[in-house]
Amino acid sequence: xxxxxxxxxxxxxxxxxxxxxxxxxxxxxxxxxxxxxxxxxxxxxxxxxxxxxxxxxxxxxxxxxxxxxxxxxxxxxxxxxxxxxxxxxxxxxxxxxxxxxxxxxxxxxxxxxxxxxxxxxxxxxxxxxxxxxxxxxxxxxxxxxxxxxxxxxxxxxxxxxxxxxxxxxxxxxxxxxxxxxxxxxxxxxxxxxxxxxxxxxxxxxxxxxxxxxxxxxxxxxxxxxxxxxxxxxxxxxxxxxxxxxxxxxxxxxxxxxxxxxxxxxxxxxxxxxxxxxxxxxxxxxxxxxxxxxxxxxxxxxxxxxxxxxxxxxxxxxxxxxxxxxxxxxxxxxxxxxxxxxxxxxxxxxxxxxxxxxxxxxxxxxxxxxxxxxxxxxxxxxxxxxxxxxxxxxxxxxxxxxxxxxxxxxxxxxxxxxxxxxxxxxxxxxxxxxxxxxxxxxxxxxxxxxxxxxxxxxxxxxxxxxxxxxxxxxxxxxxxxxxxxx
Amino acid sequence: xxxxxxxxxxxxxxxxxxxxxxxxxxxxxxxxxxxxxxxxxxxxxxxxxxxxxxxxxxxxxxxxxxxxxxxxxxxxxxxxxxxxxxxxxxxxxxxxxxxxxxxxxxxxxxxxxxxxxxxxxxxxxxxxxxxxxxxxxxxxxxxxxxxxxxxxxxxxxxxxxxxxxxxxxxxxxxxxxxxxxxxxxxxxxxxxxxxxxxxxxxxxxxxxxxxxxxxxxxxxxxxxxxxxxxxxxxxxxxxxxxxxxxxxxxxxxxxxxxxxxxxxxxxxxxxxxxxxxxxxxxxxxxxxxxxxxxxxxxxxxxxxxxxxxxxxxxxxxxxxxxxxxxxxxxxxxxxxxxxxxxxxxxxxxxxxxxxxxxxxxxxxxxxxxxxxxxxxxxxxxxxxxxxxxxxxxxxxxxxxxxxxxxxxxxxxxxxxxxxxxxxxxxxxxxxxxxxxxxxxxxxxxxxxxxxxxxxxxxxxxxxxxxxxxxxxxxxxxxxx
Numbered sequence: 001x002x003x004x005x006x007x008x009x010x011x012x013x014x015x016x017x018x019x020x021x022x023x024x025x026x027x028x029x030x031x032x033x034x035x036x037x038x039x040x041x042x043x044x045x046x047x048x049x050x051x052x053x054x055x056x057x058x059x060x061x062x063x064x065x066x067x068x069x070x071x072x073x074x075x076x077x078x079x080x081x082x083x084x085x086x087x088x089x090x091x092x093x094x095x096x097x098x099x100x101x102x103x104x105x106x107x108x109x110x111x112x113x114x115x116x117x118x119x120x121x122x123x124x125x126x127x128x129x130x131x132x133x134x135x136x137x138x139x140x141x142x143x144x145x146x147x148x149x150x151x152x153x154x155x156x157x158x159x160x161x162x163x164x165x166x167x168x169x170x171x172x173x174x175x176x177x178x179x180x181x182x183x184x185x186x187x188x189x190x191x192x193x194x195x196x197x198x199x200x201x202x203x204x205x206x207x208x209x210x211x212x213x214x215x216x217x218x219x220x221x222x223x224x225x226x227x228x229x230x231x232x233x234x235x236x237x238x239x240x241x242x243x244x245x246x247x248x249x250x251x252x253x254x255x256x257x258x259x260x261x262x263x264x265x266x267x268x269x270x271x272x273x274x275x276x277x278x279x280x281x282x283x284x285x286x287x288x289x290x291x292x293x294x295x296x297x298x299x300x301x302x303x304x305x306x307x308x309x310x311x312x313x314x315x316x317x318x319x320x321x322x323x324x325x326x327x328x329x330x331x332x333x334x335x336x337x338x339x340x341x342x343x344x345x346x347x348x349x350x351x352x353x354x355x356x357x358x359x360x361x362x363x364x365x366x367x368x369x370x371x372x373x374x375x376x377x378x379x380x381x382x383x384x385x386x387x388x389x390x391x392x393x394x395x396x397x398x399x400x401x402x403x404x405x406x407x408x409x410x411x412x413x414x415x416x417x418x419x420x421x422x423x424x425x426x427x428x429x430x431x432x433x434x435x436x437x438x439x440x441x442x443x444x445x446x447x448x449x450x451x452x453x454x455x456x457x458x459x460x461x462x463x464x465x466x467x468x469x470x471x472x473x474x475x476x477x478x479x480x481x482x483x484x485x
Numbered sequence: 486x487x488x489x490x491x492x493x494x495x496x497x498x499x500x501x502x503x504x505x506x507x508x509x510x511x512x513x514x515x516x517x518x519x520x521x522x523x524x525x526x527x528x529x530x531x532x533x534x535x536x537x538x539x540x541x542x543x544x545x546x547x548x549x550x551x552x553x554x555x556x557x558x559x560x561x562x563x564x565x566x567x568x569x570x571x572x573x574x575x576x577x578x579x580x581x582x583x584x585x586x587x588x589x590x591x592x593x594x595x596x597x598x599x600x601x602x603x604x605x606x607x608x609x610x611x612x613x614x615x616x617x618x619x620x621x622x623x624x625x626x627x628x629x630x631x632x633x634x635x636x637x638x639x640x641x642x643x644x645x646x647x648x649x650x651x652x653x654x655x656x657x658x659x660x661x662x663x664x665x666x667x668x669x670x671x672x673x674x675x676x677x678x679x680x681x682x683x684x685x686x687x688x689x690x691x692x693x694x695x696x697x698x699x700x701x702x703x704x705x706x707x708x709x710x711x712x713x714x715x716x717x718x719x720x721x722x723x724x725x726x727x728x729x730x731x732x733x734x735x736x737x738x739x740x741x742x743x744x745x746x747x748x749x750x751x752x753x754x755x756x757x758x759x760x761x762x763x764x765x766x767x768x769x770x771x772x773x774x775x776x777x778x779x780x781x782x783x784x785x786x787x788x789x790x791x792x793x794x795x796x797x798x799x800x801x802x803x804x805x806x807x808x809x810x811x812x813x814x815x816x817x818x819x820x821x822x823x824x825x826x827x828x829x830x831x832x833x834x835x836x837x838x839x840x841x842x843x844x845x846x847x848x849x850x851x852x853x854x855x856x857x858x859x860x861x862x863x864x865x866x867x868x869x870x871x872x873x874x875x876x877x878x879x880x881x882x883x884x885x886x887x888x889x890x891x892x893x894x895x896x897x898x899x900x901x902x903x904x905x906x907x908x909x910x911x912x913x914x915x916x917x918x919x920x921x922x923x924x925x926x927x928x929x930x931x932x933x934x935x936x937x938x939x940x941x942x943x944x945x946x947x948x949x950x951x952x953x954x955x956x957x958x959x960x961x962x963x964x965x
Binding site: 082083089091096099101102103105200201202203204205207208209235236237238239315316318319321322323325327328329339343363366367368371375 | 528531532533534535536537538539540567569571573576577578579630757759760761764765766767
C-alpha cells in the first residue's frame with residue numbers, strides 16, 4: 001500500500017471522492033513530511049500551515065456536499081515568484097524579503113478557483129536568475145536524490161519539494177529552462193507551455209518576452225491536471241493568447257502512433273557524455289516501439305541561442321528590475337544621504353551578484369551606441385532561430401533532445417563560473433526564444449541521479465507533448481521511483 | 486530691435502496633451518484631478534512586482550482623431566517602448582512611451598498671422614504615460630510621492646522647426662489647443678497641467694542654412710509664459726552670439742516670477758534612456774475600418790466652422806475666426822444667433838459686450854452669467870425696437886448683475902423705447918424750445934448742430950426715444 005504522497009493526482013482525486021481519506025488528512029500528511037524533511041532540503045521559503053488546513057476543510061465540505069471542484073483538496077506549492085495576497089512573495093531576493101503582496105497573480109487565483117490547497121511558497125534562484133538555486137537569498141536547496149547536489153534552477157525549490165513528496169505538484173516559471181532543467185535534475189516531469197498560454201499577471205517579471213509559467217509534477221498525467229487549471233486567456237496580460245485550452249486530461253490517452261520525432265543534429269554532435277547519449281538512445285527505442293518515426297532535423301542557427309538569450313534576457317531584466325529602488329516597497333538601505341545614495345545602496349545591498357551581473361549586462365546592451373550591435377541584432381537572430389523551428393516542424397511533429405547537458409552537480413561546483421552555469425540551459429533556451437512549448441521527462445539515471453529528455457512541439461500543442469510523455473511513462477519506470485529521505 | 490534684425494529665430498515645440506479618458510493609459514484607475522494623494526493609483530500605477538499594462542482603447546481613438554485633424558498618417562502597427570530612467574515619481578523605473586512607429590506621423594496645421602496663413606509641420610504625435618508628482622514643500626527634509634497622476638495618458642505632439650517667432654509659436658499652440666478642445670480629447674487646462682509645452686529655440690544669421698545650437702525650455706504652462714520664455718531666449722542667445730560666444734545646448738527652465746530662463750542642473754536631464762520595445766505590449770494594429778469609423782465621428786473643426794460662419798452668417802473672416810477659436814464660444818454664438826435671427830448683431834454682442842464682461846471677471850464662456858437664451862431675447866428687443874442698442878447695454882449690465890430677464894428689467898425700469906411719434910414730437914419741441922440760441926445758429930446754416938439736437942432729445946427721453954424716428958421727425962421739424 002503506497003503512502004498518500006505517492007499517489008498520483010488522479011488517484012488522490014479518486015481517494016478523496018471515495019472518502020478513502022479526507023483532504024485535511026492529505027494536507028496534514030504533507031505538512032508532517034515538510035516539517036520532517038524540509039529543514040534539510042530548504043525547498044520552501046514559506047509554509048502556509050493554518051491557511052492550508054482551512055482550505056482543506058473547505059474542500060472536505062465540498063466533497064461532502066457532492067460538488068467538488070476540479071482539483072479539490074490537492075495540496076500544491078507555488079514558486080515564490082507568483083504574487084499571493086497577504087503572503088510573503090520574495091522572489092528569492094533580499095530585495096523582496098519583506099514584501100507581502102497586496103494582490104494575487106492570475107495563476108494563484110486560478111488554483112484557488114480549482115479547489116487546490118496551497119501548502120506554501122517555494123525557494124528559487126533570486127528573481128529566477130540561476131540554474132542551481134544557489135543564488136537564492138534564502139539559501140540553496142538540496143537535491144532530494146543527493147543532498148550534496150543542486151536541484152537545478154531557477155525553480156529548484158518547486159522541483160525539490162515535488163521530488164521529495166512535499167507537494168503533489170508545484171507551479172514554476174521558465175525563462176530559459178527554469179522548469180525543465182530542475183525537472184531533469186530531480187527526476188520529474190516539467191512542462192513549459194507556449195508563450196502566452198499561462199497568464200503572466202502577478203508573476204514577478206524577469207524577462208517579459210521569455211517568461212512563462214508552467215508546472216513540475218511526478219508524471220505527465222499529473223502535469224495535465226495542473227496545467228489545465230492554470231492555462232487560459234487573461235485580459236490582464238496583453239501577451240496572453242485568446243485561444244481555447246484543450247482537455248489535456250482526456251486527450252492524454254490518445255495514440256501517438258505515427259508521430260514523427262526529430263533529432264536536431266546540432267544537438268547530437270555536441271560531444272554528449274556517454275550516459276546521456278545512452279539514456280536518449282534507450283528512450284528512442286521505447287518511442288520506436290510505440291510506433292513513432294525518428295528522423296534527423298536541422299536547426300542551423302541553434303548555436304546562436306545562448307548568446308542571443310544572454311542579450312535579450314538581461315536587457316529586459318535590467319528594465320524590469322528598475323522598480324526595486326527603495327522608494328515604494330521592498331528593501332531600503334538605512335539612512336540614505338540623498339537620492340543617489342538611496343538608489344545605489346538599496347540596489348547594492350538588496351540584489352545578489354548574479355542579478356547585478358545581468359542588470360549590468362542588460363543596461364550595457366541597451367545603451368546608446370550598443371543597442372544596434374547587441375539588442376537589435378539579438379532580436380534578428382531570435383527570428384532566425386524561430387524560423388529554424390518553423391522549418392523543422394514541416395517534417396516532424398516533435399523535436400527531442402537531452403534536457404540538460406548532464407546529471408546534477410555538486411553545490412558550489414559551478415557557482416563561481418557563470419558561463420559554465422549558463423551552459424546548463426543550452427538545450428532549453430531555444431524553446432523560450434521561439435515561444436514554443438516543451439516538456440522534460442525522466443529517462444535514466446547515472447550515479448543515482450536522474451537524467452531527463454526534452455520534447456518540443458509547435459505552438460499550442462501542449463496536448464501532444466503531454467500525450468507523448470504519458471505514453472513513454474506507461475512504458476518506462478524512471479518517473480516512478482522516489483528518493484529515500 | 487534693429488540689431489536683432491540680422492538674426493533669425495527657429496522654434497520647435499513639444500506639446501504634452503493630457504488625454505481626457507476616464508481611466509489611465511494602462512490601468513483601470515481613475516484619472517480625476519485633485520483627489521487625495523495616492524488614492525487613484527492602483528497596483529499597476531504603483532509598479533508593483535508582477536503587474537502588466539493593458540492598453541486603454543479609448544486612448545487610441547483619441548490619438549487617431551488628433552492625427553486625422555492634423556492631416557497626418559496613422560501608423561499601423563504602432564509600437565510602445567520603454568524609456569528607462571530613475572526618478573522617485575516614476576514607479577517602474579521606466580516610462581512606457583513610443584519611439585519608432587508613433588501612432589501619428591507627418592501631419593501639419595495652418596496658423597493665421599497678420600501677414601496671412603502659414604503651414605506648420607508636425608513631425609509626430611506619440612502616446613506615453615505621465616509620471617507621478619514629487620511633493621517637496623509639504624515635508625521637512627523629505628519628499629512625498631503622489632502617484633495619482635502616474636499612468637495618465639499623454640499625447641506628445643512634436644512640431645517641425647517651422648516657427649520663427651514667439652507670436653507664431655503662440656498661434657501654433659492656440660491651434661493645437663483649439664483642435665484638442667474641438668475633438669474633446671483633452672480639457673486643455675494649462676494651469677492644471679493638462680497641456681504643457683517644451684520650447685526648443687535657436688537663432689542663426691539671416692540667410693544661413695544651418696541651424697544654430699538650440700536650448701530646450703521645459704514645462705512652460707501658459708500661452709503668455711511661452712511667449713515670454715521665447716522672447717527671453719531669443720534675446721539671450723543673440724547677446725551670447727554677438728559677444729562672440731557659443732550657445733550651450735542645454736535644458737533650461739522658465740521662471741515666471743523673474744521672467745527669465747536658466748539652466749537646469751545637468752543631472753536632471755543627462756540621461757541615456759535605453760529605449761527598447763515594450764515586451765509586455767504587442768504592436769497595435771490599427772485597421773482602416775477603425776480609422777474610417779472615427780472619420781465619421783470627426784466633429785466640424787474650427788477651420789471649417791470659420792468658413793461656414795462667413796458663408797452662413799455673412800461675418801468677416803476675422804470675426805468668424807475670433808468666434809471659432811474656442812468651441813464653447815462658437816457654440817454659444819450659434820445659440821444666440823439662432824435665437825435672435827440677426828447673426829451680425831449676435832456676433833457683435835458676443836465678441837463685444839459679453840467678452841468684455843467675461844474678461845473683466847476672468848470667466849470662461851461656460852461660466853457666463855447671461856446665458857445664450859437671455860442674450861438672444863435681449864437682442865430681439867433691439868430688433869423689434871423695444872429698446873435701443875444703447876439702452877440694451879444698460880439692460881445687459883443689469884442682467885449680468887442680477888440674473889434677471891431682459892423683459893423684466895425693461896418693464897420695471899421703464900426702459901421701453903418711445904416710438905409714439907406724437908410723444909417724440911413733443912420731446913423734440915421741448916429740446917428746440919430749451920435751446921433757442923443753437924436753433925438760431927442752425928437756421929443760419931450751422932448744419933453740424935443737428936447732432937446736438939439729437940443728443941438733447943435723447944437726454945430728455947433718457948435715451949428711450951427711437952433714434953431713427955428722432956432723426957426723421959427732427960429733420961422735418963428743422964426743415965419747416
